[in-house]
Amino acid sequence: MLIVMRTDATAKEIERVVEVISELGFRGHPLPGAQRTAIGVTGNQGAVEATRFENLPGVAEVIRVSKPYKLITLDLKPEKTIVKVGDAQIGSDELAIIAGPCAIESHEQAFAVAAAVRQSGAKFFRGGAFKPRTSPYSFQGLGEAALEILAEVRAAYGLKIVTEALDEAGVDLVERYGDMIQIGARNMQNFSLLRRAGRSSLPVLLKRGLSATLEEWLLAAEYIMSEGNYNVVLCERGVRTFVQHTRNTLDLAAVPAVQRISHLPVIVDPSHGTGKNHLVGPLARAAVAVGADGLMIEVHNRPEIALSDSAQSLTLEQYDVLIDEVRLIHNVVAPVPAI
Ligand code: PEP
Ligand code: MN
Numbered sequence: 001m002l003i004v005m006r007t008d009a010t011a012k013e014i015e016r017v018v019e020v021i022s023e024l025g026f027r028g029h030p031l032p033g034a035q036r037t038a039i040g041v042t043g044n045q046g047a048v049e050a051t052r053f054e055n056l057p058g059v060a061e062v063i064r065v066s067k068p069y070k071l072i073t074l075d076l077k078p079e080k081t082i083v084k085v086g087d088a089q090i091g092s093d094e095l096a097i098i099a100g101p102c103a104i105e106s107h108e109q110a111f112a113v114a115a116a117v118r119q120s121g122a123k124f125f126r127g128g129a130f131k132p133r134t135s136p137y138s139f140q141g142l143g144e145a146a147l148e149i150l151a152e153v154r155a156a157y158g159l160k161i162v163t164e165a166l167d168e169a170g171v172d173l174v175e176r177y178g179d180m181i182q183i184g185a186r187n188m189q190n191f192s193l194l195r196r197a198g199r200s201s202l203p204v205l206l207k208r209g210l211s212a213t214l215e216e217w218l219l220a221a222e223y224i225m226s227e228g229n230y231n232v233v234l235c236e237r238g239v240r241t242f243v244q245h246t247r248n249t250l251d252l253a254a255v256p257a258v259q260r261i262s263h264l265p266v267i268v269d270p271s272h273g274t275g276k277n278h279l280v281g282p283l284a285r286a287a288v289a290v291g292a293d294g295l296m297i298e299v300h301n302r303p304e305i306a307l308s309d310s311a312q313s314l315t316l317e318q319y320d321v322l323i324d325e326v327r328l329i330h331n332v333v334a335p336v337p338a339i
Helices: 011-023 107-119 144-157 168-177 191-198 214-226 254-261 270-274 277-289 316-333
Strands: 002-005 027-032 037-042 059-063 083-085 088-090 096-100 124-126 160-164 180-183 204-207 232-236 266-268 294-298
Touching: 002 011, 011 027, 011 037, 027 214, 088 096, 096 107, 096 316, 107 124, 107 144, 107 316, 124 144, 144 160, 144 168, 160 168, 168 180, 168 191, 180 191, 191 214, 204 214, 214 232, 214 254, 232 254, 254 266, 266 277, 270 277, 270 294, 277 294, 277 316, 294 316
Parallel strands: 096 124, 096 294, 124 160, 160 180, 180 204, 204 232, 232 266, 266 294
Antiparallel strands: 002 037, 002 059, 027 037, 083 088
């Protein structure tokens, strides 16, 4: 159920509706929009009697929701959500760039890459402390030591830190050192992790699962939002298909497809999406052309000796050229008109 408040509804009236929702044993999620606030109701198993709300002061309309989504949907909030990460934003008119190495390997490596990322004008620095590797014998990340390096990067360059939490304890650590919690493809349906991230005050970057449908991905975002964290950014990073020429198949159609359903920002990761250095640039450019709100790019000061994802990492020089290109494209296509 979706309760649409009148445009002139007061904060008190909105509060009262949320209270009544709680008294009935459900949870109300007020999402203010440009025109009006709508309140999503979750926690109900069956239908809730609309008449309970229709006559409350400030209520314009009560809408039954027949779709599986309650909170990610444009029905609740017709305007795009801008996720604020400190003074940086994702989903605004500015193309968001999240760049950095696959994994933090050393202080020297992190700082060499961060200097270039900062220089490019990007606002976000990525780098894994805990790496979800296919083999238990591969480099697993430096753990908390990497988070300490990331915190130093943040202090030195003012970049916002985006880093992955593999489990609930990892969220505690990212909260201590970082600015945005990344939930990786392999964890997209780790429901206890999603709920924990939903109780965090940090924004969440939710990557699409290796074989997730659009609906499964959006419902994973619902898990986070249903716990009260509405700052979710979706990240398309390719899905597993039969093809051999790329690591994953980057599904760029997912960007406009998500935008037709959801107010959440959606960014693209052409690094994991292709797995190959020479494909990252072309797919990054295409991602911006289809209307992505940002890019996640892996870049390394010495890709040839990177401890993970060496083949897809851009050199600092390649990265620099690419950022100029995607900004030019973004200036041409943004803002994407609503269809
Ligand atoms: C990553 O961004 O470092 C990563 C492991 O990505 P994904 O979860 O998309 O594989
Ligand atoms: Mn990687």
